Each structure stands twice: as C-alpha cells, then as structure tokens.
Amino acid sequence: MPEAPPPAGDDAVPESLVRAGADELERAAEAALRPRRLEEFVGQRVVRDQLSLVLQAALNRGRAPDHVLLSGPPGLGKTTLAMIIAAELGASLRVTSGPAIQHAGDLAAVLSSLEEGEVLFIDEIHRLARPAEELLYVAMEDFRVDVVVGKGAGASAIPLSLPPFTVVGATTRAGLLPAPLRDRFGFTGHLDFYADDELERVLMRSAGLLDVPLEGRAAAEIASRSRGTPRIANRLLRRVRDWAEVRGDGRLTLSAARAALEVYEVDERGLDRLDRSVLQALCLRFGGGPVGLTTLAVAVGEEPETVETVAEPFLVREGLVGRTPRGRVAMPAAWDHLGLERPAPADTLFG
Numbered sequence: 001m002p003e004a005p006p007p008a009g010d011d012a013v014p015e016s017l018v019r020a021g022a023d024e025l026e027r028a029a030e031a032a033l034r035p036r037r038l039e040e041f042v043g044q045r046v047v048r049d050q051l052s053l054v055l056q057a058a059l060n061r062g063r064a065p066d067h068v069l070l071s072g073p074p075g076l077g078k079t080t081l082a083m084i085i086a087a088e089l090g091a092s093l094r095v096t097s098g099p100a101i102q103h104a105g106d107l108a109a110v111l112s113s114l115e116e117g118e119v120l121f122i123d124e125i126h127r128l129a130r131p132a133e134e135l136l137y138v139a140m141e142d143f144r145v146d147v148v149v150g151k152g153a154g155a156s157a158i159p160l161s162l163p164p165f166t167v168v169g170a171t172t173r174a175g176l177l178p179a180p181l182r183d184r185f186g187f188t189g190h191l192d193f194y195a196d197d198e199l200e201r202v203l204m205r206s207a208g209l210l211d212v213p214l215e216g217r218a219a220a221e222i223a224s225r226s227r228g229t230p231r232i233a234n235r236l237l238r239r240v241r242d243w244a245e246v247r248g249d250g251r252l253t254l255s256a257a258r259a260a261l262e263v264y265e266v267d268e269r270g271l272d273r274l275d276r277s278v279l280q281a282l283c284l285r286f287g288g289g290p291v292g293l294t295t296l297a298v299a300v301g302e303e304p305e306t307v308e309t310v311a312e313p314f315l316v317r318e319g320l321v322g323r324t325p326r327g328r329v330a331m332p333a334a335w336d337h338l339g340l341e342r343p344a345p346a347d348t349l350f351g
C-alpha cells in the first residue's frame with residue numbers, strides 16, 4: 001500500500017495544531033521528525049496492524065473508512081497517526097480541536113466545507129462543547145448537518161447533506177467522551193507507552209534525519225529516560241545534541257548523554273522537574289496522601305489537567321503514585337526514589 005515516503009520537512013504542521021506552551025521552534029523540530037507513512041511508524045504493533053487493515057479495506061472498496069478514535073497519553077503519536085491516515089488514503093487532512101470549536105456553528109462551518117473523502121482530525125475531542133458534540137453525532141452517522149436559520153420561534157433547521165468523510169478523533173481522556181460519541185467511531189485504537197527498544201528505534205531514526213552521530217549506548221540511555229514517550233525521546237535527543245556540540249566533540253556518546261541529561265534535570269528513571277515536584281508535594285506536604293488532584297496541582301503550581309495527563313500516567317505506571325477514590329497517594333517507591341525514609345506502616349494506606 002505505501003508509496004515512497006515524502007522527505008521529512010517542517011511544512012506539514014497546521015497552524016491550528018499549536019500546543020499551548022510549545023514554541024515555534026519545538027513544533028518545527030517535532031514536525032521534521034514525524035513519520036509520514038504507517039511503515040515508518042515505530043511500535044504500537046497492534047494498533048498499526050488493525051489500522052492498516054481498516055485503511056486497506058477502505059482503499060479496496062474505494063470508500064471512506066470508518067471514523068477512527070485514538071486515545072492515549074500525550075506525545076505517543078496520535079497526531080502523527082492522523083496525518084498518516086490521510087497520507088495512506090491519499091486524502092487531504094483538515095485539522096481542528098475541541099477547544100478551538102467554541103460554538104456548534106463553528107463545527108457546522110468546518111463540516112459543510114469538507115470535500116469527499118477528506119479526513120477531519122479533531123484533537124482533544126473530549127473538550128468539544130455539548131451542542132457541537134451533538135451536531136457531530138449526526139454528521140458522523142448520517143453525513144448531514146442541520147443548519148439553523150433564523151432565531152427563536154421562527155427558527156428552522158435546513159438539512160444539508162455532506163459527502164462521505166472520516167473523522168479521526170484524538171483524546172488523552174477517552175473516559176470523558178460521552179457514550180453516544182464514542183459509539184460513532186468504528187475503530188478505536190489505544191496507544192500505550194513505548195518499550196525502551198522501540199524508543200531506541202525512534203531515536204536512531206531521528207538521529208538519521210537530523211544527521212547526528214548517535215551511538216547505540218547513548219540511544220539506550222536516552223530511551224530509558226524518555227518515559228515511554230517518543231516526543232520526550234526526540235526532545236532529549238535534541239538537548240543531548242546541543243550538549244555534544246557545545247561542550248563535547250559533537251558525537252552523541254553515552255557520557256555526553258549522561259552529562260546533558262544531568263544539566264536538564266532528567267533523572268535516571270526519566271522523571272523531570274514536574275514529576276519530582278508532584279512526588280515531593282505528595283510525600284512532604286501531604287504526608288503521602290490521599291490528596292485531591294486540584295489541591296495537588298495547586299501545590300505544584302500547575303493546572304490539574306497538566307498533572308493528570310502529563311505527570312500522573314507515568315508516575316502511576318512506574319508504581320510511584322497510586323490513585324484511590326479518596327485521592328492520590330505516594331507509593332512506597334516514591335519515598336525510596338526521593339531518598340526519603342518511608343513513614344511508619346500505620347501512617348500510610350500502603351504501609
């Protein structure tokens with residue numbers, strides 16, 4: 001199915017994909033490293049295989065494939081996969097996001113301008129406003145939008161039929177999607193954290209594209225500190241490259257990787273400053289918890305959503321933090337990781 005991949009470039013990042021806090025250069029650097037075709041996409045074997053079947057079947061039938069929902073923590077490749085889906089189908093991609101759509105009318109305008117076979121990527125789909133969500137159900141199921149003309153008692157809805165298209169929704173929080181919306185997706189793929197050897201492959205591929213000499217042992221070191229996340233692996237690779245060019249001899253060796261990661265305060269387990277602040281607040285300020293998400297977020301000076309979607313999935317996966325109905329708790333490994341003495345068993349939930 002795939003043709004030769006187009007050369008990597010930084011021209012494919014739509015403006016509306018701007019992530020709060022990510023600066024222009026970071027986005028351009030990220031875009032340059034995005035895989036363009038399914039065969040270049042490293043790891044996530046199950047989702048890749050399933051998606052490849054969905055796409056091939058649609059191509060064979062000459063029809064738009066079912067709508068696709070991609071879920072998983074940030075930086076694992078949801079946006080990349082949406083772009084790949086469009087590329088594999090030979091279709092153009094339209095990009096929007098839940099927060100960008102303020103009113104149902106905004107979504108109606110996007111939907112009514114779609115052309116046959118186009119792929120509409122809706123990032124952070126769980127953040128769509130309720131009226132827009134309802135409009136989307138109908139559009140996805142019946143390929144129709146009801147355009148409301150007039151106001152109040154005199155208002156009437158004029159049905160406008162839409163050409164077949166495919167919605168690719170991405171969410172970091174699939175649990176927040178209402179069931180009727182979730183049910184409109186014919187295929188749901190959950191992206192999971194990457195294994196270290198998969199991240200090493202991501203890094204080797206990126207080093208090739210960046211034309212930097214990355215040694216195998218350095219790739220393994222960076223991979224093991226990348227929290228199972230390609231976005232972080234690529235970011236750390238660029239920081240190690242900076243270190244090697246400025247303070248080293250330009251080669252990305254194991255010692256260059258270790259020295260650079262120390263400068264950037266990424267510890268041997270991959271925890272960064274935010275992760276450590278969360279652990280420190282949990283252990284030191286709240287005596288190990290349980291503590292509510294909002295209180296914890298205030299204590300570390302972050303938005304609850306950032307703590308919940310950026311730091312927490314990794315900390316939970318690493319067995320450092322536990323989620324209980326009464327709030328977040330520090331697991332015994334958290335105290336060990338911070339070099340603190342574990343509290344007496346009677347004082348903790350997990351003692």
Ligand SMILES: Nc1ncnc2c1ncn2[C@@H]1O[C@H](COP(=O)(O)OP(=O)(O)OP(=O)(O)O)[C@@H](O)[C@H]1O
Pocket residue numbers: 030031033034035040041042043044073074075076077078079080081123170172202230231234
């Ligand atoms: N499977 C992969 N193989 C190679 N590189 C990958 C892979 N997945 C992600 N990447 C790299 O990681 C970066 C981040 O991926 P992407 O933007 O697709 O993540 P995302 O899941 O959409 O994140 P967010 O939810 O924050 O938007 C990309 O620029 C890409 O270079």
